[in-house]
Amino acid sequence: MKKLTGVGLGFRAKMADELIARSPEGIDFVEIHPENYVSRGGIFRRRLHAAMERWPVLTHGLTCGFGQTEPVDGEYLTSLTALLQEVNTPWHSEHLCFGGAGDTFVHDLLPLPPRPETLEVAAARFFEMQDRIGRPLSFENVSYYAPMSADPLDEARFCQSLIERGAKIMLDVNNVYVNSQNFGFDPREWINLIDLDAVVQMHVAGHEVREDGLRIDTHGEPVPDPVFELLEYTLRRSGPRAVLLERDNNIPELDTLLAELSRLREVYDRAIAQPRNLEARP
Amino acid sequence: MIPADLSLEAYEDHVVALCFSAAPAETDFARLGAPERWKIYRRMVRSRISKVCVSAMPRTMRCLPEERRKALFSQWMAEDPPRTRIFRELPVQFGAWAKPHLLADSRAWLSELAEYELLSWTVRTVDERNAQPSEALSFERPVVMSPSVRLFSAAHAVHIKRADEAYPQERVFACLYRDPDTSKAVTMSLSPFIYDLMRRWHIAPAESLTESVQRTVTARGSGIDTKLIDGLSGVLADFLQRGVLLGSLPSSA
Ligand SMILES: [Fe+2]
Numbered sequence: 001m002k003k004l005t006g007v008g009l010g011f012r013a014k015m016a017d018e019l020i021a022r023s024p025e026g027i028d029f030v031e032i033h034p035e036n037y038v039s040r041g042g043i044f045r046r047r048l049h050a051a052m053e054r055w056p057v058l059t060h061g062l063t064c065g066f067g068q069t070e071p072v073d074g075e076y077l078t079s080l081t082a083l084l085q086e087v088n089t090p091w092h093s094e095h096l097c098f099g100g101a102g103d104t105f106v107h108d109l110l111p112l113p114p115r116p117e118t119l120e121v122a123a124a125r126f127f128e129m130q131d132r133i134g135r136p137l138s139f140e141n142v143s144y145y146a147p148m149s150a151d152p153l154d155e156a157r158f159c160q161s162l163i164e165r166g167a168k169i170m171l172d173v174n175n176v177y178v179n180s181q182n183f184g185f186d187p188r189e190w191i192n193l194i195d196l197d198a199v200v201q202m203h204v205a206g207h208e209v210r211e212d213g214l215r216i217d218t219h220g221e222p223v224p225d226p227v228f229e230l231l232e233y234t235l236r237r238s239g240p241r242a243v244l245l246e247r248d249n250n251i252p253e254l255d256t257l258l259a260e261l262s263r264l265r266e267v268y269d270r271a272i273a274q275p276r277n278l279e280a281r282p
Numbered sequence: 283m284i285p286a287d288l289s290l291e292a293y294e295d296h297v298v299a300l301c302f303s304a305a306p307a308e309t310d311f312a313r314l315g316a317p318e319r320w321k322i323y324r325r326m327v328r329s330r331i332s333k334v335c336v337s338a339m340p341r342t343m344r345c346l347p348e349e350r351r352k353a354l355f356s357q358w359m360a361e362d363p364p365r366t367r368i369f370r371e372l373p374v375q376f377g378a379w380a381k382p383h384l385l386a387d388s389r390a391w392l393s394e395l396a397e398y399e400l401l402s403w404t405v406r407t408v409d410e411r412n413a414q415p416s417e418a419l420s421f422e423r424p425v426v427m428s429p430s431v432r433l434f435s436a437a438h439a440v441h442i443k444r445a446d447e448a449y450p451q452e453r454v455f456a457c458l459y460r461d462p463d464t465s466k467a468v469t470m471s472l473s474p475f476i477y478d479l480m481r482r483w484h485i486a487p488a489e490s491l492t493e494s495v496q497r498t499v500t501a502r503g504s505g506i507d508t509k510l511i512d513g514l515s516g517v518l519a520d521f522l523q524r525g526v527l528l529g530s531l532p533s534s535a
Binding site: 035036038039040041042043044045046063067068069073076098099100101102103104105106107108110112113115117118121145146147148149150214216 | 301327410412460
């Protein structure tokens, strides 16, 4: 199968029906959160099947953070695996974070201290999950608001260590940018620390800037210019990948979203039209 | 910064406690450095979880003053924090926890309203792939219901929306199901007999339709007459048309 590349859109309940009815040009794939579809019927399943008839569907989980310390939830992984098979996703992604402790779920993506202990936990969990779901898995770097390390670039080194163990990354460019602004580092330096051959997919999104300057990763705003610039920088070094526009909150009219997707397409086409930049690789 | 002597597991437990404890101490926030930032996490987590509960039971929530609502959410998160990874299931977990608190309210209809709203919320997303196989309806075989069907009985007419939120006392027997075409939750009022019959279908799913009718009639101390038979045929036809009933269990099953 040819590797999936191009630009895609997060498939969200609020705009799903219109997106299906219009089936506009220029969408190479859509992405779903499997938690919203596992063991769920009714209109959600119908929409999912309509999406599958039109586009390749990628899956992006929210609740199997690789930093969790309790054993993986085998029952959930069984239902998840069935769903991944149903939509035939070429790969699945989860976050390099934790989302609870024991049997308690916070329903948020909480940051991990980049330490050897965490790396062991995350690597073990990553490969166990990949074995269980029986298809390629990747981890997403998250945005965070409380400092995890004296040097914020330790996060990139931590991701790279996991890559060196054999994991693939679902690189969220907006998250790198948000963290760079909140913790004061050059986001390109962060990208330069990553082996971009290990990138299977990327995310771009918008975020909120609070009055005190703190940036919160809301996925509720248009993608700002510096995030597009960082994406272009990354794509020039990685070559073509699947790039998703994430919009989860404050979802605008579909035309507005499609206009943003066209802008993403322009950036994408421009970046991959140039010869690949192979400098500054780890 | 995260103290180096805090293990990953202890760090995660600490953060979860910061999110869900009723009132973490300043020192608890400060332990991980950047206390203000951890307070942001706490606020985001709690608001996201409360919001989905409010959206699942808007009418119930409107009847609770903001302070009372906040106090309930806070007590819930401290006593019985979310144990499901499925976001849409959070309101049901909250509802189960909150039931005794709502029952204690002077408005006797409040807990019934909460139960009704949560049933509507659940019915919309039941997985129809859990349906048993079915063939044409036969009195000799057990019935097959849509997996979305839920029974509801109450002492107040909470299933009818009212602007003044003073739900009148009225014995209500109903079932909720998902309309197969619109995927919306539908409430259907039932006679006490049909309600009991459907309960029988839930309790004794292996019984033939004839048996379940006989047992229901006996339990109610009434008899089978032509009026009952005619009424029943009309209801069964309506159930099949609405998708409440899918048919009968095949004889091979
Ligand atoms: Fe993302």
